[in-house]
Amino acid sequence: MTHDQLELSNDELLSTTRAVRKRLDLDRPVSMEVIKECLELAVQAPTGSNSQNWQFVFVTDPDKKKKIGELYRQAFSLYREMPMAIHKLHSDSEDKDLKNSQERSASSADYLGENMGKVPAMMIPCITGRTDNEEGNNVLAQTALYGSIIPAAWSFMLAARARGIGTAWTTLHLMHEKEIADLLGIPYDEFMQIALIPIAYTKGTNFKAAYRPEIENVMHINHW
Ligand SMILES: Cc1cc2nc3c(=O)[nH]c(=O)nc-3n(C[C@H](O)[C@H](O)[C@H](O)COP(=O)(O)O)c2cc1C
Known part of the structure; x- marks a missing residue:
């Protein structure tokens, strides 16, 4: 069975797949069937040398979610004080729209820092190999690894959004990567976790395109 999809054009899907946090419906269950449907689409993504060296761990067990949520909360409170924290970045920008959007995101x-453990489901995309050992310690190896998992995870998030399910890319749990690997039985030496993605139906389905500065600021044609 294919699950119902929202009426969104391709461009609307691409421009309204936001980091959803406050609008995650923590009370509505998400079935493993709809998760599988999104994963079927996600594994159509590209991988270096067509390696398909990925694994996707889904967590729905309340005790495990609670433990991961607590570790995420601890990591988030450390991150909050760091200079690159979302709370500090762009805080003195003259671009008011950017400043406002940053304050809303912070x-x-x-909110997610406090509620991660309560989401109906979590996804941890993993890739074979590690970037924190000798083998992975160069740009080519690193980009090959990240580039072989991030497109799939993002496709999952787009497929979820198309079905009224919200997600958010998060990484702070990686401060406790080993502990979470042990909790979930992920072979830490062989697989690197890439993200912790909460999965929940959204409260309402209407999301807007985010504010972004003009693309002329980031676009180069023929020369930097
Ligand atoms: C590499 C990466 C790491 C991120 N880590 C976190 C995180 O740990 N916690 C969090 O709440 N959001 C995290 N985010 C989400 C960003 O804060 C979010 O994408 C950004 O504020 C823009 O919001 P938007 O995606 O709705 O446009 C991360 C995003 C990326 C791409």
Whole structure:
């Protein structure tokens, strides 16, 4: 069975797949069937040398979610004080729209910091190999690894959004990567975790495109 999808054009899907945090419906279950449907689409993504060296761990067990949520909360409170924290970045920008959007994101991130453990499901995409050992310690190896998992995870997030399910890319749990690997039985020496993605139906389905500065600021044609 294919699950119902929202009426979104391709461009709407691409421009409204936001980091959803406050609007995650923590009370509505997400079935493993709809998760599988999104994963079927996700594994159509590209991988270096067509390696398909990925694994996707889904967590729905309440005790495990609670433990991961607590580790995420601890990591988030450390991150909050760091200079690159979302709360500090762009805080003195003259671009008011950018400043406002950053403040909203920071408040949303605080909310997820407190509630990660309560989401109906979590996804941890993993890739074979590690970037923190000798083999992975060069740019080519690193980009090959990240580039072989991030497109799939993002496709999962797009497929979820198309079905009224919200997600958010998060990484702070990686401060406790080993502990979480042990909790979930992930072979830490062989597989690197890439993200911790909460999965929940969204409260309402209407999301707007985010504010972004003009693309002329980031676009180069023929020369930097
Ligand atoms: C590499 C990466 C790491 C991120 N880590 C976190 C995180 O740990 N916690 C969090 O709440 N959001 C995290 N985010 C989400 C960003 O804060 C979010 O994408 C950004 O504020 C823009 O919001 P938008 O995706 O809705 O446009 C991360 C995003 C990326 C791409």
